[in-house]
Amino acid sequence: MHSDTIVAGVELGGTKSIAVVGRGREIIDRFRVPTTTPDETLGAIAAKLAEWRQEHRPAAIGIASFGPISVTDGTMLPTPKPHWAGAGIVAPLAHGFDKVAFHTDVTGAALGEGAFGAGVGLSDFLYVTVGTGVGMGIIAGGRPVTGMMHPEAGHIRVRRRADDAFAGACPFHGDCLEGLVSGPAIAARTGGPAHLLLADHPAWGDVADALGEAFATLFLTLSPARIIVGGGVGLGQPQVLPMVRERVVAALGGYLGFVDAESIEDRIVPAALGDEAGPLGTLVMAQDALA
Numbered sequence: 703m704h705s706d707t708i709v710a711g712v713e714l715g716g717t718k719s720i721a722v723v724g725r726g727r728e729i730i731d732r733f734r735v736p737t738t739t740p741d742e743t744l745g746a747i748a749a750k751l752a753e754w755r756q757e758h759r760p761a762a763i764g765i766a767s768f769g770p771i772s773v774t775d776g777t778m779l780p781t782p783k784p785h786w787a788g789a790g791i792v793a794p795l796a797h798g799f800d801k802v803a804f805h806t807d808v809t810g811a812a813l814g815e816g817a818f819g820a821g822v823g824l825s826d827f828l829y830v831t832v833g834t835g836v837g838m839g840i841i842a843g844g845r846p847v848t849g850m851m852h853p854e855a856g857h858i859r860v861r862r863r864a865d866d867a868f869a870g871a872c873p874f875h876g877d878c879l880e881g882l883v884s885g886p887a888i889a890a891r892t893g894g895p896a897h898l899l900l901a902d903h904p905a906w907g908d909v910a911d912a913l914g915e916a917f918a919t920l921f922l923t924l925s926p927a928r929i930i931v932g933g934g935v936g937l938g939q940p941q942v943l944p945m946v947r948e949r950v951v952a953a954l955g956g957y958l959g960f961v962d963a964e965s966i967e968d969r970i971v972p973a974a975l976g977d978e979a980g981p982l983g984t985l986v987m988a989q990d991a992l993a
Contacts, residue, residue, distance in 0.1 A: 707992060710760040711984025712747055712795055713807055714767040716783060716834070721747045722981045723754045727818050729981065730758065737768075740778075740789040748794050755798050762801035764987025766810025766980060767791050769837075773848050776804055803987035805839075806852045807980055811932065811973075812839030813846065813990075814983030819974035820930045827926045829973070832913070833933035836880040840924065856880045860915040866908060882912040885935055897934070901941045909935070910942055914949025917970060921954065921961050932973035946970060 708730070710723045714737065721733040733750040737743050754760060770779040776792025796802040805813075812829030815821045821829070821841070829839040836856030840847040847853060857878045870877030871887040881887050888896035892905050899905060917929055931943060947966040954961055961969050973979060 705989060705992075707762075707989065708758050708760050709762045709764070709985055709988035709992070710751060710754055710758075710799070711764045711810075711981060711988055712751075712766070713810060713980040713984050714743070714765070714791065715807060715980075716768045719743055719747060720981050721750055722985065723758050723760055724985050726985075727982060729985075732981065737783075739785045740791075744789075744791070744794045748797065751795065752798070760799070760988070762803070762988040762991045763796060763799045764803045764805075764810065764984035764989075764991065765792060765795055766805050766807045766984050766987065769806045769852060770854070771804075771806060771852065773804055773806075773852055779851075801988070801991040803991040805846055805848075805987060806837065808837035809839035809846045809852060810983035810987060811975075811979035812841055812930075812983065813986040814975055814979040814981070815930050815932075815973055816841055816844075817986045818982055819979060820971050821928065824927045826924075827928040827930060828920060828924065829930045829932065829979075830917075830936065831933035832883055832931065832936035834885050836884055836933075840926075842924070855916075855920070858916060858919065860912050860919070863911060866911070868908070879912055879916045883909045883935065888935070897938065901939070906939060906942055907945065909939075910945035910949055913942070913946045914953055917946060917950045918953035921950070921958055921969075925960075927960075928968070929970045930973050931970065932976075932979065937972055937976070940972075943970060943972060 706725045708725050712721045719737050722729050724730045735746045778786045778789045780787045792804050821827045825844045831837045838855040840853050868891050870881030871890040872878050872881030885896045
């Protein structure tokens with residue numbers, strides 16, 4: 703499906719940004735730069751892309767960015783990252799390319815997992831990253847889902863346990879999903895960094911409760927064949943996913959025949975590509991732009 707045509711990709715992250723040029727799953731060259739100001743970051747990447755256009759002649763480019771973004775005009779929407787609100791992203795990077803694709807970084811990672819990782823062979827799945835924030839890429843019928851903007855399902859509300867009084871850490875919604883399970887939320891709940899907590903700390907049960915409720919809702923609303931979980935919290939705490947699976951089965955109460963105790967390990971799985979999902983996903987995006 704993904705041809706041997708050479709293409710380019712850019713993954714803009716909150717702390718670092720990566721540009722790649724490659725074909726299929728092969729990355730021929732990559733360039734990494736800290737994400738500082740738009741002028742510095744995009745300027746450095748644009749210069750590298752100009753070199754690659756001369757050397758490798760990539761036929762298209764895929765651009766995946768931290769958000770929130772406008773997928774219609776290629777700009778950054780209001781964001782807490784200094785200097786980036788309103789910045790034009792696509793225009794400086796797409797110069798010289800006739801075919802361009804633009805999505806969020808989490809959608810790019812979803813496409814990478816779909817082509818080469820835990821979503822291979824599936825046309826309907828979700829990629830959920832749980833780390834500093836919670837992001838979701840939704841793939842339906844083999845295509846990324848966007849509406850008026852990209853999905854922001856990391857901010858859905860979840861049913862809370864009656865004995866859990868934690869107010870949540872999201873500045874917009876308090877105890878939305880991100881406000882309960884992100885790294886900053888865990889730190890606010892426990893008073894220390896999430897990565898320093900022991901595997902049997904009760905906070906992980908709280909995280910599993912919220913993710914279990916959210917994933918049950920997602921299975922009911924979107925009917926994905928699989929939910930793929932990545933991110934520092936999602937992948938860095940292997941004890942969490944088994945607890946999440948148990949809670950999803952309990953929350954659904956036998957209502958969905960395709961999500962039960964026998965199938966749940968195949969329905970909720972860890973991401974397979976790690977940090978490579980995003981860069982590879984941008985190459986997938988570029989190939990799809992050609993198609």
